[in-house]
Amino acid sequence: MILHPAFAVEPWSLRETHLDLEILDQTESLFTLANGHIGLRGNLDEGEPAGLPGTYLAGFYEERPMPYAEAGYGYPEASQTVVNVTNGKIIRLLVDDEPLDLRLGELRSHERELDLRAGVLRRAAHWRSPVGKEVRVSSVRLVSLVQRAVAAIAYEVEAVDEHVRVVLQSELVTNEPLPHVGNDPRAGASVEAPLVSEQFIDHDLRAVLVHRTRQSGLRMATAMDHIIEGPPGTDHEGECYEDTARLTITSELGPGERLRVVKFLAYGWSQRRSTAALRDQVAAALSEALHTGWDGLVAGQRAHLDDFWERADVEIEGDAELQQAARFALFHTLQAGLRGEKRAIAAKGLTGPGYDGHAFWDTETFVLPVLTYTAPDAARDALSWRHATLDLARDRAKLLGLEGAAFPWRTIDGAECSGYWPAGTAAFHIAADIADAVGRYQAAHEDEAFERDVGLELLVETARLWRSLGHHDSAGRFRIDGVTGPDEYSALADNNVYTNLMAQRNLLLAADAVARHTDRAAELDVDAEEAASWRDAAQAMLIPYDEGRGVHPQAEGFTEHQPWDFEATRPDQYPLLLHFTYFDLYRKQVVKQADLVLALFTRGDAFSAEEKAANFAYYEALTVRDSSLSACTQAVIAAEVGHVELAYDYFGEASLMDLDDLEHNTRDGLHIASLAGAWIVAVAGFGGMRDFEGKLTFAPRLPQRLNRLAFGVSFRGRRLRVEVTHKEARYSLRKGSAIEIAHHGETLKVTTKRPVTRSIPKISAGEEPQQPHGRSPERRRPS
């Protein structure tokens, strides 16, 4: 696990057995606790040393101007950057006047553990101060999955063999200085001292700080309260300033004696609510947390996760690392989305400032399929967030001369924040990705209220977008010209196959939804004529095909372009975008991330098996995977066309993206979509699950090294469990009425009483496709 000797391979936790400051900033990302609303990076309790201090609130951002060397009409003028908000994690310790600092003195032991079942981060340290005083320190940190506004830390210090004086400072710190971020465009911009104090109050063990941002005008509040247990004579004192609140606890500990402090934190933010209202809101959340108490919070956490794992656990036998990685991935996917409640799920979740805290299409395309089948409410809420931004998207469409809604390529609050339109605004497929996620959630959960209030309007407005974005040519074909598909090494091409196929689905989903809700559709001014025009466009959609090569070009003309010279490209020249111009990349056959191959997955219903095999082989030879969004899709299609061992290699890459820091930027936050991708490989790859037309079908097949794979799917009130071995697959219903599914093309009926077992047919795949020179995935298959 994480290519570092400090990490242990364990099924239900990520455990670091000793501290290595060299990888501190990566581990801060890995050890992040979050609930979709609050995110606390795994910074050390005492604040220093720190790689990148980070405390985030979903949707809370500062604005910064976007400069252009040459301006253009419709370019966004301001971007949004996630703010490192008031840090409530800090608990500093002084032992006989020496500050606990792991860089000083002697660290006799240090362990951190992210417990995936308990949902807490535990830490235990045994430290000898520079003057020889020894203490044992332990902390348990949680961000509540139940009480959305609440986090808590139980902190203990114990004198080992001598009497010690200890001073413990529990703090709230605003506007922490952040390290410089460097020039990697994937990192985020940091805003210096973004928060202006509005109010600060303390009383006894409690303190509240209220701040607002300078430009975006958002307001936030943080509050802390404490329970102190220490030997007699333990004392405390509070103080509070604009950017700092501090509770100082002093105590004297004999050998074996302990000081224990439970720190409760509450966070809130609002665009509209007043200082007083927000202050009171966090105070109330804090009171509720105190009422629940530490043990109650811990128990709630466990109960929530027990239920989650029961529904959603992915069991992998035969590869302990990937077992760990799969659960780690699912845990972080849950943390990113769970209590988002109409805020965006960012590419990095709440684990770091990478990509400025923006949300992209990753959310709908990679994260929401996972949440749809494992934590449906989170999927619903994320789509409700998109719905809440419809006015901004309609304005943007208008600006672009289009009908309906044009959703932003990257954003926090719904406004377009892309400063490079060929790889931003032009990537209109995001509209269809959102519609696809709506359709998937709706088909999987038959959520009538959602469809009427949220889904229908999203489908209608995106269908309108496509209808106005495309046009019928003189031969009657519906063309979508000059857009950018998922592959960011191509841009502004005509009739991108992924885009056109996804738009086709979007148009049909919308027309179907309108037919189901004619009354509500009428309120949205959709009539039968309009819906018919969507069906017509979908029907006439142009899907280019290269007869000569027997493959689909990614977009018109693509297969005619010059192939990239992979032989002449050195390993240190990847990712290519940092070493070659867009000009060079765009005009040649080189693929950053699955594009046509993603269409083979998401629109697998539109391709024959032969087409899939031919297309996969063709694009496999061109795809360099300079994006973390590629390996999982390649794995899924590799598995489908029979290259299960190749799929297994890709499974490793997708699952270990952050645990092995494969892209060298885990420091900036976790790649949530790639983590979600690990689930996708397990379920859609080796489980072969597809959900076309709202039907669940499976075509499981394991790679050699795995003995068993099991996963759970929540579907229309049911809990389906799928267990796969090399020989057979077993489908069992843990909850709900009978369900019809398919296994390798055979329709089956599964009930809670009658699990169904079927054997797995052999597949004969052709020759294994080749990747570009030097770009094969790390071999994980047995040799």
Add this chain to the structure above:
Amino acid sequence: MILHPAFAVEPWSLRETHLDLEILDQTESLFTLANGHIGLRGNLDEGEPAGLPGTYLAGFYEERPMPYAEAGYGYPEASQTVVNVTNGKIIRLLVDDEPLDLRLGELRSHERELDLRAGVLRRAAHWRSPVGKEVRVSSVRLVSLVQRAVAAIAYEVEAVDEHVRVVLQSELVTNEPLPHVGNDPRAGASVEAPLVSEQFIDHDLRAVLVHRTRQSGLRMATAMDHIIEGPPGTDHEGECYEDTARLTITSELGPGERLRVVKFLAYGWSQRRSTAALRDQVAAALSEALHTGWDGLVAGQRAHLDDFWERADVEIEGDAELQQAARFALFHTLQAGLRGEKRAIAAKGLTGPGYDGHAFWDTETFVLPVLTYTAPDAARDALSWRHATLDLARDRAKLLGLEGAAFPWRTIDGAECSGYWPAGTAAFHIAADIADAVGRYQAAHEDEAFERDVGLELLVETARLWRSLGHHDSAGRFRIDGVTGPDEYSALADNNVYTNLMAQRNLLLAADAVARHTDRAAELDVDAEEAASWRDAAQAMLIPYDEGRGVHPQAEGFTEHQPWDFEATRPDQYPLLLHFTYFDLYRKQVVKQADLVLALFTRGDAFSAEEKAANFAYYEALTVRDSSLSACTQAVIAAEVGHVELAYDYFGEASLMDLDDLEHNTRDGLHIASLAGAWIVAVAGFGGMRDFEGKLTFAPRLPQRLNRLAFGVSFRGRRLRVEVTHKEARYSLRKGSAIEIAHHGETLKVTTKRPVTRSIPKISAGEEPQQPHGRSPERRRPS
């Protein structure tokens, strides 16, 4: 002339008969004097009021950082901006303590005249001060076409009816504050106080200021000297500071008495020379100017222009406005290029800060054809400037992963300054435009030394660029993918016809030149194999054709795109780029400026007459002329395909671009390429001149309103004069040995002794093509 009652229509001058401060900044551009090295905007002598003060030196710039909202590999980090250098034009006058300011007191008369034969700007004013003192002021200003570093002003003030005390302050002023430029991307960025003083000296009537720029590290010097003639008692005193030198002349004038001051100015700049060297350089230039004297400078100016007009005058009978406009255009084209001497000819010449003072492809495509046939040395020098930047262009090619030389889209010193690569770096046709200009100059003047030292290397390095930029597809066709053609409302398309045809010529020109200079070619490492590969690529060049529509698509796929909705576009939404996104424009059929139609002109040898007619009609309906580089080309092809009256309308537009301020930005400087285009319409449009394969051919045909057109062409040491009436054309050789030309397909031999006259055949053109709704040119044809 200039749609303003102050302007008179005269054949040899631009005369403003009274002052209108509303149009002061446009007139400053129109009244600019320049010699390709120094440019003095037509600012009033007294400095204020001013629209936009401007004094420029070709090639002298300051650097400024280029910001990007999202950075990319290979993006230029710094841009270059023309600097408003030390203003030597200023001569302030006080009359009985009242400053002469045309906004105060009473302006009884005011006239300015740009004399196109004398090459001077004359001014005469009769002013009554607020307290009632009257003076007559006159000035004559010139920028020497003979002495490159020199400008001069003869200034006179005369007391009218009362005794007056006059104080005259002749100044050099550095770092003048400039007005804010607004947000039009076509205007230039202004740099505040760009110059740092290095030395300032004055002695008696002379003063020198030496400065350097802060970032680019360029050094410049300005010097002034004076001759004073006034009544007895006239006195003077000099003073000098870092950014100001001032000679104050005091005098008392009785009625009818005059004070006359001749101010001599010298300018110089260098990247390498020391402060002392530069100071001495301008002092020497000044001494030479004093030695020549005012009358000598005026005589030299006249002699130079007499010779020029004798060679190059365009006579237009039947439309006095266009006669004036044509000469005005030719005069400014000459002023932009004449003494450039290995500096770039900027898009605005030296008339204003528009486009940051950058040079584009306009120079080679529009300006150099004119200079090649009217002032060949200037064309040679401009190409020598390109040659001098080859190292930068080779570096750029390397960065882009290409062979040979990639010339910048916009630049002052040769470094790429484009901050938006899809409409900058991707417009590789500039390489072929340069090669075309080399080929044209070489064919027209058989300049052996130029070809060996300059032309060959430019051809070789651009051919190498094309060979590496394109590739052979599986069918053996040579494709050039993902580039931007001349039309800036399309970008990044495959096989742009203009680009491919021009690249084809480039490859062949290079192969031919290599064959003529095998020894020199060997020094450039060109062997027969390489030259053969250029011929192969040229031979295999893919030229897409739309069989269904019977036209050439501008680039592959273009004719399949959605047509722009011109009916729905309001007049105030032009230029479209200020009201619609690039996204919207790029993906639809809408053309900013002649692109395929430009290919019909420059590669007219590659199209049949039928193809030209069909293509012209097709693109005419899509071309909105949001660029000043379009009307002239449309005029030329309109004339060729027989729509002579439409050509005439376009002639008006091209010729009056600045005189009528058609694009509302004449303030920022003149559109030199459009002015050159006026000559192109006359000569290539109504004269039907073509120069394919180095042969001059003519196919003259006049629009109804013109009675006679005559123009001169310098060609291989000869001076050919062409005179055209409705009935016939007369070709006469004023100088040089016999020449073979063609008239409407008939080959003719013309000698100095034997002019040849031929009648003009009738042409039957089809229906007149339609322009987009509301975008027809102003009707100039008789109704």
